[in-house]
Amino acid sequence: xxxxxxxxxxxxxxxxxxxxxxxxxxxxxxxxxxxxxxxxxxxxxxxxxxxxxxxxxxxxxxxxxxxxxxxxxxxxxxxxxxxxxxxxxxxxxxxxxxxxxxxxxxxxxxxxxxxxxxxxxxxxxxxxxxxxxxxxxxxxxxxxxxxxxxxxxxxxxxxxxxxxxxxxxxxxxxxxxxx
Numbered sequence: 001x002x003x004x005x006x007x008x009x010x011x012x013x014x015x016x017x018x019x020x021x022x023x024x025x026x027x028x029x030x031x032x033x034x035x036x037x038x039x040x041x042x043x044x045x046x047x048x049x050x051x052x053x054x055x056x057x058x059x060x061x062x063x064x065x066x067x068x069x070x071x072x073x074x075x076x077x078x079x080x081x082x083x084x085x086x087x088x089x090x091x092x093x094x095x096x097x098x099x100x101x102x103x104x105x106x107x108x109x110x111x112x113x114x115x116x117x118x119x120x121x122x123x124x125x126x127x128x129x130x131x132x133x134x135x136x137x138x139x140x141x142x143x144x145x146x147x148x149x150x151x152x153x154x155x156x157x158x159x160x161x162x163x164x165x166x167x168x169x170x171x172x173x174x175x176x177x178x179x
Contacts, residue, residue, distance in 0.1 A: 085167070092164060097121045100133050102145055102156045113140035118161070 039045070046054075103116040103123055114125045117132055130137050138153065139146040145156045 088165065088167075092162075096162055099162070100135070100156075101161070102158050103161075104158055105140055105143055105145065107140065107142050115140045115145045117145075117156075 097120055099118065101118045103118050105113065105115050107113045112127060114127060115137060116123055117126055119132055124132075126132055126137055128137055128140055132147075135147040135149055135154075137145055137147050143158050147154055147156060
C-alpha cells in the first residue's frame, strides 16, 4: 500500500473516533438533564439541623473519650467526691472487716495447735484442716500459720489490728478534696 492510503485511513479512523465520542457526550448530557433537582426521598431525608446535632454529639463523645478525670471515683456515679469523717471511717471499717488476719497461735502438745484468726470482724479458733475464706490450714506453728489455696502454700504471720487513721481518732472533721 502506498503511504497516502495509510495516511487517509488513519485520518478516517480519528474522525470516526471523534464522532463516536461526540455522540456519547451528547447522550450523557441529555441524561443529565432528566435528573431532578431534588430527590423523591427529600421529605424523609436528614435535614441540616439534624446533621448539625449529630456532629455535635459525635464531637462530644470524642472529647469525653480523650478527657482524663482527676478524681479517683467516676463523676457519673453518685458517690461523694468530697469525703467527710464518716465516709473515711466507713472505708476504714470495711477494710478491716475484709481482712483475714492472724491474731495469735496457741501450740499445746496435749490438745494440738490452735490459730486465732480475725475475719469479717470476728475472731475464731481454727485447727489444722479447717477452712477460712477459701484457705485450708495445713500447719500451725508458733506465731504463724501455713495454708494452701489451689495447691500453692502460703504463710500468714501474727499481725496487730490496723490502727485507725489519726484524724478519725481525734474526732477532727478534716475535709479531703479528691481532685
